[in-house]
Structure formats: structure tokens, C-alpha cells
Amino acid sequence: MEKLLEVKNLSVSFKTFFGEVEAVRNINFHVGKSETVAIVGESGCGKSVTANSIMQLLPMPPAFFKSGEIIFNGENLLKKTNKEMQSIRGNEISMVFQDPMTSLNPTMKIGKQIVEGLVKHRKLSSSEAKEKAIEMLNLVAVPQPEKRVNQYPHEFSGGMRQRVMIALAMVSNPRLLIADEPTTALDVTVQAQILELMKEIQKKLDMSIILITHDLGVVAEMSDRVIVMYAGQILEEGTSDEIFTDPKHPYTKKLLSSVPRLDMSRNEPLFSIEGTPPDLYIPPKGCSFYDRCDNAMKICKDNMPDFDRHNNTHRSRCWLNHSMAQSTEGSEV
Amino acid sequence: MSRYLLKRTIMSIITLWTIVTITFFLMHSIPGDPFRKEGKMPVSVYENLLKKYGLDRPLSEQYVIYLKNLLKGDFGDSMKSKVETVNDMIRRGFPVSAYLGLEALLIALVFGPALGALAALYQNKLPDYISMIIAIIGISVPSFIMGTVLIQFVAKNVSWIPIGGWGEFRHTILPAIALSLMPLAYMARLMRSSMLEVLNQDYIKTATSKGISKSAVILKHAVRNAILPIISVLGTLISNLLVGSFVIEKIFGIPGLGKFFVQSINNRDYTLIMGTTIFYAIILIVLLLLVDVAYIFIDPRIKLTKEGR
């Protein structure tokens, strides 16, 4: 499959009062054309920083790129000037943000917000722009679009606002859509509608999606491939099937077992991963999951394992993959 | 929304009535009466004077008469001036003061938010420091000091800028600058913090993600939202301007309402003090009301919340 986006050795840090916080540590992944890739992990694992890095929306300072390349369509985005990035943002790459309640400008009409980027990129006239805005509202199934274009965000419900956000992101027919927790702030019923809508539009417009989420239900629904992040690093990567049916990394396994299932009995306690992720102010020397891992071995403390390829699409990063660890696998809970 | 307007108007009327009442009773609680000091005068003349100003009637009756006259727009006679009523003086002085005040407000409105926005955009960099130094000077240096400093260092050295007086535009330059500095400084500070807050909002990130230029993000999204709180304090700032004008008019010898007010204080011309105070209060409270109403129209969010109540 042709690669649309390739992230190579990306490290992003934040300068704080205490020192450097290494939010993203040397990650590699790619997104193919018309493919949906999910990045999953707990809050603070670096998934949002990764997303914002691609668009270069991080506040700099305090954030800065320590190393790496972000190759989009054969060109390194990190080498682009501000002006060049502007012609890519909202044009070839768009983004849907987590909180629809705060992500729209409260004092600008919806229609204008949707087409603002497009007007700049494609030099539309104001009547063309308005038509386009109505068309987009139609596409995301907002009722009465002719009336709605002239309304302000506070006149929309949360779900409707997220539809507007999607319209805003899709208006330029981007090649890559980055959805940063697009349904986290919404009701469950609305979540399903929004996901359905995204899938539909993806098919129509033939674009790639990076889906940032901590919700594995959403991942199963949407994505072709899954990247599991923890403490700023990728721990496992594979197709959705591989991740859901044959997870290799203990963290992935725990993530999966922490999803409540309908077939669970009432008395069965909900599973949660004990402890908290490490503070990236001083990242651990060894495996970042060491403190919370049931299968931790002595070697894990000071040595971060490299990736192990299970097949062409599936790789993970765990000492359990080492041949000498086979004996301990039996003791797994 | 109309309910809100009604409520707001009623509150304004209550406030005005409170001020009128306080002013009236304060001025009448002063021991003795204003004519005792005029030196010896025949008892008949003295009693005539009392009668002329209605001071021989019970206080409550005087109060009702005063209120009635006020409603008709009559602020009464001056006790010291034989030729002009309070209304005459307001008519003569207010346009001058209003002109000066508007000029100062314009200066403050143009430069204050601009400085504040600049400071926020270059937070902790040189433009920030320069703007905030100007703002701190504006807040720390009372206008009467600024006025004298300007006279001392500008008017005395620049031949076409006069030390005082009134009549031409050049007369207004220094007093307007001196008067504008405090509101300018307040606006700059408020704009800076408001702008910093807005720049951290999610919708600024959304706007950036659309690929519009940085200046478009700042002007159309950040400034547009950051300026709203400034509009809401405009009333208070105008009130500052008004009071500042007493002092500035005194320093620059400007024949505005402030000068009459200060004169009336020095002459103990109680009816004039009362009249000008109440006139000022009316102007202020009407302006505050207008600003509030304007705010409803400027901020689209307010309409709904007010209707929703």
C-alpha cells in the first residue's frame, strides 16, 4: 500500500519549570492511502502530542521537536516554513478536535467558520462559500442547513457542533484527517452517529484517517490498523484483527481486558490497570510499563527492548518476545 | 432580552434616585445655610433669599419639589451666580467636556487594546515589556500629575502647543492625552490578559488548523473575542474619564463642566454642586446602561442565555 504519511524517529519534548518533559519518544509509524489508523493509549501517553505534531499545532515554546521527520506525500513537514504549512493545514490535512463545545469560535457564524479555510485556499467568492457551507452541513446531516449556516455555535448541541467540526475539517476534501478523540465528549448514542458519519464521508471522499482515542470500542468500529502508545512510545502495532485477537504486549492485553463486555456477569469486577503511567519528566530507563506489568522481569527494569516483528504488519516491543523468556510465559495470569 | 432590558433600566432608575437622594440630603445636612456667610445683611433680605430658594419650607417638601423639578429637567438656580442657572452652566460647560472626553476616549480606545494585544502576542518579549511599562505609568501616574508634566516638558518647549486655554484643536491635544492615559492603561492591561486567555482557547487551534494566516487567526478570532470584556468595562472607564476631567480642566484652564464643578466646590455653591453631581450621575448611569445593551448585541452568546431565563 502506498504511504501517505510516514513518521520517522519523532521525539517531541516540552520545556517546563522542572526541566524537559519527553512527551513523545522516538516513534515510527505510517499511514497508507485511504487507510484508517488508530492510535490508542491512556491520557498523557503522547497520542495527542503526536497528532498535533503532524499539523504543527503545538505551542512552541514550550514544545519543541527533538528529532525526527514527518513525511507527508514525500515531503518532510518539519522542514516546511510557516507559510508552506498554512497551505497544507485545512487543505491537505485537516483535524477534528476533542471538545466540540470549545473548539468553535463563539462569536463567528457557523457557515463562515466552515468555509473560512477553503475561502483562503481556493479563493471562493462569498456566494460560492455560502453554498459550499450549506452543502457541507447537508453532508454531515445537520437539518435545515440554510438556516443553520447563519447561526452561532451556542445555538447548536454538542453532537451538532461535532458535525460542524467534521464539516469544517472535510470541506477542503483533505487527503488526511486527524481526529483527536472526536467522540470522547459526546453521548454514547451521538458517538455512534458521528463515527458512522466519518466512515461514510471517508468512503465518499477517499481519504486517510488517523484516529486518536482511548476508547477501544471506537477503534474496533473504525480502524484498519492500531498503534498502541504508552508513555510517549509505541509498544505494539498491528492490524485491528491482530490487536484484538492476538495481542502480544502485556499492556495491550490489559487494555483489552479493561473494556467492559456485555457477556460479563454482574458480580465480576470491572478490570482496571493498577497504578499510573510514569512521569515523563524523568522517563524510566528500561521498559516504561515495567512498574505496572504483571510479567515484569529483571531485564525490563533497565533495558527497553526493541521491536520484534511477528509478521509483516504486526510488531511489538517486549522482552517476553525473547526466546529466553519463553519459560516465564507460563506464569502469565 | 426585553425582560433583561427592563430589569436593567429599573435598576438604573433606582440607582439614580439613590444618588439624587444622597446628594440632596448631604447638601442639606450641612450646618447653617449658604447665606449666613455672606456677611451682615438685613433680616428681610435674608428671609427673602431663603424664600427665593425655597429654604424656608420643611426639608421633605424641598425634596419633593427638587425631584419634581429634576423630572422636568430643571436643575435649579445657582446660589452664587446671579445670571446663570445650573442648566445654563451645564449647557455651556458640557459640550466642552464632552468634546475633550470623547477625544481622550478615542485615543484610549485606539491605543489601549492595540498595546494590550501586542503585549499578549509577544508575551515576555520586548513589545510586551514596552506596552506594560506604558500601562503601568498610565495607572500609577494620576492625570493631574500627567497634565502638569506635559505642560512642563511639552507645552513649554513646543511653541505651537499651548499651556492652556480652549478654542482650537491644538488646545485639546495635551489635556486629551493626559486624560486618556489612565483608561488607555486599563484597557491595555485588560486586553493583554483577555487576549492571553483567548489565545489558549481551543477555537484558536481550530482556526490555525484551517490554514488561515496567523494575522487572520489573531484579528478575526483572537482579537474579536478578547475585546468583549473591554467593552463591558467601558462604562467604568468613561466614569474615570469624567472624574479625571475635573482635574484636567482645572490644570489646563478649560471652561468645561468640570471647571464649574470644581468652582462650585470652592465657592460652596450647593445647588450647583448638587446639579452638576446629579447631571454627572445621569450621564454615567445612562452610559453604563448603553454599554450593557450594546454588549448584548455584540456578544451573540448573551442573547440566548438572557432569553433562556
Place this chain on the structure above:
Amino acid sequence: MDNNLSSIKDLSPDLFQPALKEDRDSDRIRRPSIKYWPDVWRRLKQNRLAMVGLSIIIIMLFMSIFGPLFNKFSYYEQNYDLINNHPDTVHWFGTDELGRDLFTRVWFGARYSLIIGVLAATIDFIIGVIYGGLSGMATRRIDNIMMRIAEVVYSIPYLLIVILLSVAFSSEGAGTSMFVLILAMTLTDWVPMAILVRGQVLQLKESEYSLAAESLGASKGWILRKHIIPNTMGPILVNITLTIPRAIFAEATLGFLGLGFQAPRSSLGSLANDGLAGIAVGNAYQIIIPALFISLIMFAFNVLGDGLRDALDPRLRK
């Protein structure tokens, strides 16, 4: 880099034994923990402007108490041989049109200005905390009425009422007494403090620790004293530091309008007023010097207040 892990040889089998429990602690806190007030103080110290302000305030306080002792002149002593004497080695700040030493008079003026500022702020604080606290703790209806009243009071233009009271309670030419000045300044100015306190009370009233305290049987007054007021201290402190310069400014303006203190005492504002006449005849120092001190005091309190606000703002913590 995607090589197979198993290709890494020469590792001791012992490394693949289960890790020791003591080595693992996911709740370990690696960042140094910071306490609230020391942290506020640390950040305030980092703010150079605020520290300059604090230093000026301390120096002003010291000099307003001991300054007049630095030379042998008193504030009322007139010397007609030395009127309008420009600053020199004897009269450091010069003399006024009555030959009084300005150095001494400036420090006395600063003393009055500071006393007025601090007293006004203290009274504002007391009224504001009581009124705001009561309003916040009261039932909705009473709270509503109390806030409407506060709103009306606050719409009365501040300086206008100050001037009015000074006119009403001072006899002609004699100036205004301290009591009237303070009364005038606090008459409307307690409202922001009350609104601030009420807001904090409302916010904290519903917060978990107050609920917890209440469910344990604590009385409302106890919660107010023990939980709410300590938590409201920050914003109140900021408000106080910003009230002081407002009162000093108001007093200076009054002094400048001829409504200041009773002569021969004079605040910095009345000193400036006295000096105004000096400009025309080349004695600008008579206004510049008191003006400079008013500005310095205003500057000091304003930057300290700003610094405090920034230091207390959790959003600005880095």
C-alpha cells in the same frame, strides 16, 4: 531497528526471572512536590517588578515613619527668609512658598497617604468579607436582594461621592478630616471585595471538603472561618493591594481639588496642589517632587498587586 529480539544473544538467563516487588512502584512521584504558599512566594520573588514594588513599599513605610527625623525641620515651621528655595544641601527637596521644608512635608504627606490607603483597604476588607460572606452563605432570596443592593451602591460613581462627602463634612477652607475621608472612600468601594468574597464562598460552598465538613456536623460559621476564608485569602490579598493605590489616588485627587487634609497637615495630593502655582514661576520642583512620590507609591502597589495575582493564578504555574 525492527530486528528480532531473540537475535540478541549473550544475556544471562537470570535477567528473565520475575522482577522484584520492591523495584516496582508505579505510584512513585518523581517531580519535587511543591507547597502552595512557598510556591506563591517563590513565583512572586521571580517577578522582578513585583519585588521592586515591594521594596519601594517597605522603603516608603520606613521613611514615612522616620523620614522627618532625618533633618531638623518640622512640617509646619515657616521660614520667610527661605521661601521657594530650590533643592540644596540644607533643604533636600527645597522649600515651599511659605518656606516650609519639603523633604519633611513629603514624608508626612506619604505617611497620610499610606495611612489612608491602608485604613480604607482594611475597612473595605472587613465590610466586604462580612457582607460577601453573609450573602454567599444566605438563602438564594436574601443573597439576591443583598447583591442588588450592592450593585446599586457600586453604580454610584466613586469619586463623585467622595467629593460630595468631603464638601458636606468639611468647613470651608479647613480641609477634610481623616474620618470623613475614610468614610467617603469606603462608602462604595467595599462592593468589589464583597462580590469577590461572595463568589468564592458560593464556589467553595459546594466544593467537596465543605460538604464533607458539613456532613460531619460542622456549623456554617465554622466552615466559613475554617475552610472558606483561608481559601479565599489569595484573591482577597490581590484585591487589597489594588485597593490601597485606589484610595491613595482618590485622596490625592481630593487634595488636588483643595478638599484634602486640614492645613498645615498635607497629604501628597495637597502638596501637589500647593505646588501647582509654582510651575508658572519656575518652581516646578514643588509639584514634581510630591507627584513623583504619589506615582511611586501607586506604581509599587500596582505592580505588587499584579505580581501577587500572577503568582496566585494556578493557570500561570509552570
